[in-house]
Amino acid sequence: MAGQRLDATQAVRFLQAQRLLQAGQPAEALRIAAALSSEVPRAADAWQLLGMCLAAxxxxGEADSAFQRALALLPDNPVLARNYGVFLARYGRTLRVQGELESAEQVLRRALALREAPLSVWIDLGTVLRSLxxxxxALEAYRHAELLTAQRGEPLPEVQDAINGVLADAGxxxxxxxxxxxxxxxxxxxxxxxxxxxxLLWENGAELAPGEDPLAEFRTAAAAQPGNRALQLAFTRMLLATRRPEEALAVLxxxxxxxxxxxxxxxxxADAQDALRHxxxxxxxxxxxxxxxxxxxPAFLNARARHAFRCGDVELAQRCAGQAVAQAPDDQDAWSLLGLAWRLTANEKEHWLCDYETLVGYMAIDPPPGFGDLEDFLQELAEALHPMHNASREPVSQSVRGGTQTAGxxxxxxxxxxxxxxxxxxxxVERWLSVLPDDPSHPFLSRKQGGVRFVGSWSVRLNASGHHSNxxxxxxxxxxAFYVALPRHVFAGDDPGHAGWIQFGQPLEDLGLDLPPRRVIRPRPGHLALFPSYLWHGTVPFEDTEPRLTIAFDMQPSTRRGTAGGV
Incomplete structure (x- = not known):
């Protein structure tokens, strides 16, 4: 297809649209670009301009089509290819941030097919693949980014840090x-x-660096760089996460x-003083x-609400949680705290929000094709999961106590x-969704779709005396929570103490609230518990030589079905 050139008048309008884009007036620029592409349908410049304006x-999606039309008209133009690559890089990053991982991968790989794709494409592709x-x-993509930075003489610590994370994920x-x-x-x-x-040292130091303080190097760096605000804040966060509030106050x-x-x-x-009960x-x-x-x-409002509960000021806790919900209607922390305030004030809205009988699902899964029965499947699954638990203790800032969690x-x-x-x-999950009621005013039910996309998945192995804190x-x-393997006494009898059972409705222990669980379920191998993410839940400690092995995953609603991590 032969291309067309813009005439002198059209070129003036082309430049006018570019100036409007630069001046932050994309709607006006788009009107000019749309008219040009209609008037001169075989002009690559017009379609490239239209793509830029649509992106702005x-x-x-329409911008992508416009750029493709331009590239078909002028396939060997390096400026056009570079501009299209920049667009695809930004588009792929946006999709990644939105959690649309498969679509992000497709867009980023198309960017890499062009000449001189930005370095950021390899980094974003690595992040997408790691998330999948x-x-x-993922390691291959990050290694390629590492090679490019080395060739440019500009090593990026972010790339090496990502590589270290992927290596940890891989065991x-x-x-x-x-x-x-x-x-x-x-x-x-x-x-x-x-x-x-x-x-890494916190989870694996007992085996790989016996006796080493996991925070020693961090502490030394922070002391040597008092003006590095990002480093000081990161170190303080780590001190708070590892329950060292006195040292955090000294740093602050x-x-x-x-x-x-x-x-x-x-x-x-304030967080440190609260942890010290001051x-x-x-x-x-x-x-x-x-x-x-x-x-x-919202994150600050939630922190202040937790403080208010510790002080017995339910009115302040409810006000803060309500403000957080108003600011971020999908904030799971805020809903959990607001529901707790409703419970403490005997407000019937707690039952509407939590409804532990209706909203907590519990069912046996069907054995996947190719497995004779559920027992065979669970045995093979357990054999695959156990080697992935190569850490020696639980991660920082997680609910696991007395166990390990798989990385990545x-x-x-x-x-x-x-x-x-x-x-x-x-x-x-999709069977469970199909029987849930509809309620357009409910923060959980109103978001229900036909399917889900998984936004996180991991396995937990609890040892004797292990449990999940609420x-x-x-x-x-x-x-x-999907139960792969359990100590026999957990599921074989009716333990009055409910050792190893999952419980719902009992809040975070350090809030200091003496509230019993609203519902307790005895787990069984091959069974799956499902529930809104804002529901308080945890497990009762157990004593047994056999581990408690589970798979857990978080989900977001999706209209697509049958595709892992679908968008």
């Missing part, structure tokens, strides 16, 4: 630890690298002296921070029995 007007559980492919923990040590030695100012190193003291009006520092100090000091700090821009931030995403790994489990569990799932809409 948040119409990426395709660990080997290559010693390599990940060595890489993390190398990274912080070369880039001592890189906060994320220190976080990765500390997490000079920072707050230097910048007394920083509301984030006040928030961190509630009066914490309350004053939360109140001061609430008068800044933090006062409208479980579903999507190149393990046949895990793929079979994913399909069987998806089918069970918690909710902030990243989900619906969550789950």
């Amino acid at each position: 007007n948040d119409r990426p 559980g395709r660990i080997d492919e 290559r923990t010693a390599e990940a630890l060595a890489g993390a040590r190398k990274l912080v030695a070369a880039h001592p100012a890189h906060a994320a690298g220190h976080e990765t190193l500390s997490h 003291k000079p920072l707050r002296h230097r910048d007394p009006d920083d509301p984030v520092l006040a928030w961190f100090a 509630h009066a000091e914490a309350g004053a700090l939360y109140a001061a921070a609430s008068r800044t821009s933090l006062g409208a931030l 995403r479980l579903f999507g790994r190149d393990v046949a029995v895990i793929g079979a489990a994913e399909s069987a569990l998806r089918a069970a 918690h909710i799932h902030s990243s989900g809409w619906a969550s789950s």
Whole structure:
């Protein structure tokens, strides 16, 4: 197809549209570009301009088509290919952030098919593949990004940090630890690298670095760089997550002296004082921070609501949680706290929100095709999962106590029995969705679709005395617990103490609220519990030499069915 050139008048309008784009007036630019592409339908410049304008007007699908039309008219133009690659890179990143992982992968791979694709494409592709559980492919993408940065003489610590994370996901923990040590030695100012190193040592140090304090290197770096705010905040977060509030306050003291009006520092100090049960000091700090821009931030409002519960101020807790829900209607933390406030004030809305009989599903799954029966399937699944539990303790800031959790995403790994489990569990979820009632005013039921996309998946192995502390799932809409293997006494008898059972409705222990669970379920191998992500849930500790092995996953609603991680 022969191309066309713009005449002098059309070229003036082309430049006018470009100036409008640069001036932040994309709608006006789009009107000109649409007219040009209609007038000169075989002009690659007109279609490229239309693509740029459509992208600026948040119409990426149409922009993609316009760029493709331009490229078909002028296939060997390096400027056009470069501009299209930049668009695809941004489009792919947007899809990734939105959780539309399969679509993001397709777009990013098309960007890589063009000449001189941006480095960011390889990084985003690695992130997408890691999120999909395709660990080997993710590592390959990150390695390619690493090679490009080396060729340019501009090594990016973010790329090496991602590689270390993928190595940990793959169970290559010693390599990940060595890489993390190398990274912080070369880039001592890189906060994320220190976080990765500390997490690796926290979970695996007993085996790979006996006697080493997981936070030692982080502490040294923070002390040496008092002006590195990102590093100081990251170190403080780690101290709070590992339950070292006194040290956190010591780190915060000079920072707050230097910048007394920083509301984030006040928030961190409030969290530390609250952890120490210094509630009066914490309350004053939360109140001061609430008068800044933090006062409208859902995460801060949730933190202040938790503090209010600890102080017995249910009215303040309800007000904060209500404000958080108003700001972010899908915030699972906020709904869990608001439901708790309703319970404490005997408000019937608690039963509407939580409805433990209707909204908590519990069912046996069907054995996947190719397995003789459910018992055979569970045995093979357990044999695949056990080697993935190569850490020596639970992760930081997770509900697991006395056990381990697999790294990275479980579903999507190149393990046949895990793929079979994913399909069987998806089918069970869709059966559950089909019988749930409709309620357009309900924060959970109103979002119900025909299917789901998995946004996180992992396995937990609890040992003797292990349990899950009461918690909710902030990243989900619906969550789950699938029982692969259990100590026999957990499911074989009616233990009056409910050892090893799952319980719903009892809040986070450190809120200090003496509330019993609303519903308790005895788990059975091959059975699946499903529930809204904002429901408080945990497990009762048990004593047994046999481990308690489960798979869990978080979900977001989706209209598509049958595709792992579908969008």
